[in-house]
Amino acid sequence: MSGTALDLSWRHGGAPWGRWRGEPGPWPVIGALVVLSLVFQAVNGNFLSADNLVNLTLQSASLGIITLGVVLVLMVGQIDLSVGAVSGLAAAVVAVGFVQQGWPLWVAVLTAVLLGAGIGGVYGLLTTRLGLPSFVVTLAGLLVAVGLQVRVLGSTGSVNLPYESWLVRFAQQTFLHPVASYAVVALVLAAYVGSRLLERRRRVEAELSAASLPTVAGRAAVLAVVLLVPTWYLNTDRGVGAMVALFVGLVVVADLLLRRTAWGRSVRAVGSNVDSARRAGIAVRRVYVTCFMACTALAALGGVLSAGRLAAANQGTGGSDLNLTAIAAAVIGGTSLFGGRGSAWSAVLGVLVIQAISSGLTLLNVDSSVRYVVTGVVLALAVTIDAVSRRRSEAGGGVRR
Amino acid sequence: MxxxxxxxxxxxxxxxxxxxxxxxxxxxxxxxxxxxxxxxxxxxxxxxxxxxxxxxxxxxxxxxxxxxxxxxxxxxxxxxxxxxxxxxxxxxxxxxxxxIATVFQDLALCDDLDVVENLYLGQELRRGGVLDEVAMEREAWRVLSRLGARVDSVRAPVATLSGGQRQTVAIARALLGDPxxxxxxxxxxxxxxxxxxxxxxxxxxxxxxxxxxxxxxxxxxxxxxxxxxxxxxxxxxxxxxxxxxxxxxxxxxxxxxxxxxxxxxxxxxxxx
Structure with a gap:
């Protein structure tokens, strides 16, 4: 939503609806989503039903929040393998703190998220001060978090959350009122058009190239369709889940932070070339630490919400393939494993692809083995696109180190 | 000695x-x-x-x-x-x-960032807490033209520039704060x-x-x-x-x- 949207590609920090210079941008992912939807819909007419899509969005929210954190860490060229374990630990802390220790629920939630941020802080210190590779540090963190999760849950290994608690109600039954959802859409559109027009006026005054009024109107119309159609369709069933709204809201905040603040710019700079960033006077350590902390805090929040959605926390929460799914979602969504390129929106797109595959194959009564294989193939495709587009932009460049 | x-x-x-x-x-x-x-x-x-x-x-x-x-x-x-x-x-x-502004031998540019972003890296102009892209872009054109640089777009990632253009961007960045x-x-x-x-x-x-x-x-x-x-x-x-x-x-x-x-x-x- 800045001047960069004029001609800066999505993965280089432009808006997702900006222009791409020989870069695939989000189109491969969007294309994959469309193909998957059509195939599943053709085989099972329930796939694109409002009911199924409401479920799909609800299932996407907590994984999406975890993925958003992974996106931040990938953008600085690091990795966090422990997001699943941290989310499981956070779920355990909330359940045990609230149910067994009798803490107020908000205290339990806050404790879990702060604990998550603290774990990220430790990762950040170990990688920046001691120079340990994040791969190993977070692998160690994974083991520690799993151990703590089992210990916190105690002998029963499972703690149920009462259905009447606000966390469970928020995660399971709270939907935006249709009026509220349309009001939010209208507000977003107004903010978008307003900021574009303001931007345009400043650019014209500065004698810079500026988007023409029809272009602004056209982009606003596209955005309106993109926002209104899903909102309307979900509203024909239960509506937009509160958790979904929270997820999208977090993505918007992260997107604005990444594209419009000095912090976001330093994140991309560090991911692109850490030596250059350091010599440009950027506090590189602080950037790493903040990204690790944001990642684990978001993972913890995702774990808390999934505990709310399941109304329980057990030893399996956050386990099995959640780590890898979150990382795969970030990469499928278009964030580069090589650092420096990506967008907060890739969390949304990637998670939608993963959940579409999962939901579609469940509707088809296909064994979960197929789901893993399909997801794996999609991930391999996404990484290929990433690597090829990176190599192409390198080949097109001038002198490189 | x-x-x-x-x-x-x-x-x-x-x-x-x-x-x-x-x-x-x-x-x-x-x-x-x-x-x-x-x-x-x-x-x-x-x-x-x-x-x-x-x-x-x-x-x-x-x-x-x-x-x-x-x-x-x-x-x-x-x-x-x-x-x-x-x-x-x-x-x-x-x-x-x-x-004291330095142009390093390897130029210390970030390839994924565009010209304006590289010029102002670590010293971004802000306006009400957010980046002031308009002011940075205007100044970027000014400083580049002062150096007689030929750059088509200040919004292209520097990876797409030629060696000479990259050199000019690095020098322009060094000159930005009037060192x-x-x-x-x-x-x-x-x-x-x-x-x-x-x-x-x-x-x-x-x-x-x-x-x-x-x-x-x-x-x-x-x-x-x-x-x-x-x-x-x-x-x-x-x-x-x-x-x-x-x-x-x-x-x-x-x-x-x-x-x-x-x-x-x-x-x-x-x-x-």
Whole structure:
């Protein structure tokens, strides 16, 4: 939503609806989503039903929040393998703190998220001060978090959350009122058009190239369709889940932070070339630490919400393939494993692809083995696109180190 | 090497073409990497409106000197004096704040970021807490056109630019905060003939606008084209300080290599 949207590609920090210079941008992912939807819909007419899509969005929210954190860490060229374990630990802390220790629920939630941020802080210190590779540090963190999760849950290994608690109600039954959802859409559109027009006026005054009024109107119309159609369709069933709204809201905040603040710019700079960033006077350590902390805090929040959605926390929460799914979602969504390129929106797109595959194959009564294989193939495709587009932009460049 | 610095190194008392207080002085700077003594007791003065060339063979300590002025290397001993104040340069950001801007040999650009983002990296303009892209883009065009740069779009990732364009972006970035001293590390090493000429013109332009310039190079043609003063490093020590107009090519080469020059041996400060 800045001047960069004029001609800066999505993965280089432009808006997702900006222009791409020989870069695939989000189109491969969007294309994959469309193909998957059509195939599943053709085989099972329930796939694109409002009911199924409401479920799909609800299932996407907590994984999406975890993925958003992974996106931040990938953008600085690091990795966090422990997001699943941290989310499981956070779920355990909330359940045990609230149910067994009798803490107020908000205290339990806050404790879990702060604990998550603290774990990220430790990762950040170990990688920046001691120079340990994040791969190993977070692998160690994974083991520690799993151990703590089992210990916190105690002998029963499972703690149920009462259905009447606000966390469970928020995660399971709270939907935006249709009026509220349309009001939010209208507000977003107004903010978008307003900021574009303001931007345009400043650019014209500065004698810079500026988007023409029809272009602004056209982009606003596209955005309106993109926002209104899903909102309307979900509203024909239960509506937009509160958790979904929270997820999208977090993505918007992260997107604005990444594209419009000095912090976001330093994140991309560090991911692109850490030596250059350091010599440009950027506090590189602080950037790493903040990204690790944001990642684990978001993972913890995702774990808390999934505990709310399941109304329980057990030893399996956050386990099995959640780590890898979150990382795969970030990469499928278009964030580069090589650092420096990506967008907060890739969390949304990637998670939608993963959940579409999962939901579609469940509707088809296909064994979960197929789901893993399909997801794996999609991930391999996404990484290929990433690597090829990176190599192409390198080949097109001038002198490189 | 005992008499290595007997000839006019420092305090503007030597054959310098410029007088007055230096904008930047290094005093007794030494630095070691493990057992390797990269710099030993080096003094250097940079005056306004002066191009000081630092020459030397590979491994003479040139890059270490650049790193110390840029704030990326904290020397073991010695100090920097900026405007009469003794300082410890502990970070690149601090160096910039004090008006010492460096163009590194590898340019230190971020390939994924566009021209404007690279120009303002670490010193972004803000407006109400968020980045002021409009002001940065306007200034980017201004500073690039002042350098006579030919760039189609300031919003293209620098990975898509040519070597010369990247060099110009790096120099433009260094000039952004109107620094007192511009340090260039081998600025023409990767460039063709035309681009080299452009960079040398840029250096003269920067000098004429009142900046002090430190040109680190082992290209003697560049040095003789723009330098006012030539400082020779040899094995981490100062090995001569020449007035560029008077010193001959042979004198400087002799000081670089340590081979005794056939003539003017003493004035070259060489200790045979």
């Amino acid at each position: 005992s008499a290595a610095t007997d000839h006019g190194a420092g305090h503007g008392s030597g054959p310098s073409t410029t007088a007055g207080t230096p904008v930047l002085s290094l005093r007794g700077v030494s630095h070691s990497f493990g057992a390797v003594r990269a710099l030993v007791d080096v003094d250097l003065d940079v005056h306004p409106r002066e191009v000081v060339a630092v020459v030397g063979d590979n491994g003479a300590g040139k890059s270490t000197l650049v790193g110390i002025m840029a704030g990326t290397i904290v020397p073991d001993a010695g100090e920097l004096v900026v405007d009469g104040q003794e300082l410890g340069l502990t970070s690149p950001g601090l160096a910039r704040q004090l008006g 007192r001293v511009l340090v260039l590390d081998e600025p023409t090493a990767a460039l063709g003939v035309t681009q080299t000429a452009e960079v040398l013109t840029t250096i003269e332009r920067v000098r004429d606008s009142g900046h002090g310039v430190v040109l680190v190079s082992h290209n003697m043609a560049d040095v003789q084209a723009v330098a006012d003063r030539v400082v020779v490093l040899r094995r981490g020590r100062l090995n001569g300080d020449f007035d560029a107009e008077q010193a001959s090519y042979e004198d400087i080469i002799a000081a670089i290599t340590g081979v005794s020059a056939p003539r003017r041996r003493r004035t070259a400060g060489e200790d045979a």
